[in-house]
Amino acid sequence: MAVAPGKKSEPTVAGYTLDDQIGFILRKVSQRHTAIFSAAFGNDLTAPQWATLAKLYEMGPTSQNQLGRLIALDAATIKGIVDRLSVRGFTETSPDPDDARRVVVALTDAGRAEAERGFALAQRISDETLAPLDATQRAQLITLLKAMS
Amino acid sequence: MAVAPGKKSEPTVAGYTLDDQIGFILRKVSQRHTAIFSAAFGNDLTAPQWATLAKLYEMGPTSQNQLGRLIALDAATIKGIVDRLSVRGFTETSPDPDDARRVVVALTDAGRAEAERGFALAQRISDETLAPLDATQRAQLITLLKAMS
DNA sequence: GGTAGATCGTTTGTATGCAAATAATTCTCC
DNA sequence: GGAGAATTATTTGCATACAAACGATCTACC
Numbered sequence: 001m002a003v004a005p006g007k008k009s010e011p012t013v014a015g016y017t018l019d020d021q022i023g024f025i026l027r028k029v030s031q032r033h034t035a036i037f038s039a040a041f042g043n044d045l046t047a048p049q050w051a052t053l054a055k056l057y058e059m060g061p062t063s064q065n066q067l068g069r070l071i072a073l074d075a076a077t078i079k080g081i082v083d084r085l086s087v088r089g090f091t092e093t094s095p096d097p098d099d100a101r102r103v104v105v106a107l108t109d110a111g112r113a114e115a116e117r118g119f120a121l122a123q124r125i126s127d128e129t130l131a132p133l134d135a136t137q138r139a140q141l142i143t144l145l146k147a148m149s
Numbered sequence: 150m151a152v153a154p155g156k157k158s159e160p161t162v163a164g165y166t167l168d169d170q171i172g173f174i175l176r177k178v179s180q181r182h183t184a185i186f187s188a189a190f191g192n193d194l195t196a197p198q199w200a201t202l203a204k205l206y207e208m209g210p211t212s213q214n215q216l217g218r219l220i221a222l223d224a225a226t227i228k229g230i231v232d233r234l235s236v237r238g239f240t241e242t243s244p245d246p247d248d249a250r251r252v253v254v255a256l257t258d259a260g261r262a263e264a265e266r267g268f269a270l271a272q273r274i275s276d277e278t279l280a281p282l283d284a285t286q287r288a289q290l291i292t293l294l295k296a297m298s
Numbered sequence: 299g300g301t302a303g304a305t306c307g308t309t310t311g312t313a314t315g316c317a318a319a320t321a322a323t324t325c326t327c328c
Numbered sequence: 329g330g331a332g333a334a335t336t337a338t339t340t341g342c343a344t345a346c347a348a349a350c351g352a353t354c355t356a357c358c
Binding site for chain 1: 162163165167169170171172173174175176177178179180181182186196197200203204206207220221264265268269271272274275278279281282286289290291293294295296297298
Binding site for chain 2: 339345
């Protein structure tokens, strides 16, 4: 017998088990992270919005598409996020004097303050997400995931 | 000096580096998986749609919310997915005779055929997603992620 | 200097995800 | 057996994601 009966609980075709697939597990882990994130930031910021503020804080004013590339958001998605952040006064956009195609995105004072307030929260979110793992496992996980990104 | 200048490339506040955060890395890894998935399945099925067919194949007819719970999709999301799969003839729904609240979701013959065709593709997608890692690393990663889900 | 190709940003359409509110039904427990 | 609580499904609203098509602008290269 190739498979011990009654031991594993999810038999399918040719040994494929949805619950063991990397894509399925990734989605569940991401869901848990999202839940932790919104418990910490509340309705204030979503994870992509936080990424946008944090990266702008780090890089200074950046063209919209370039900003999206830095945080892995495509042109359509970063536009929506910047629009919403701008409506709320965290970012502002202006034409690039050197390139009429470009829109430069910058933090407002309120956006800078929000970013500075966010770093502590964001750190806590990462810690809580990784809480089931010890320090060695955390380092392993990050290394393995980075190899796959 | 606490931090070697010029060594790390992403200095921010209090040592927080967006690019090293678990949430950010998870999003990028998920993006890569999504790209691999749609390259394999084309416009045929999305990952949640595949999860739905695969789980139905495994479990047989299941109430809609229960099905969603098994694959980590909330009631609103599983409804949309089942609706779309039903329009395309892969699933069908019927009232549960034992509980008037429930809707039972089942595979059609076409859905069963699609599922059987999909297992090989899905296996390939998982392999390709994990391709940067060797067998030991793959097992480690899956173990660590499962501990976090 | 002029054009072909690349880049930038926008828009549209579709598909998750998730929160919140609602109606219908079932369950619990006194 | 009946009221209150829980469950099931639906609907609405909002926020990512991503593909595709588009016009405007820039760059490369002849």
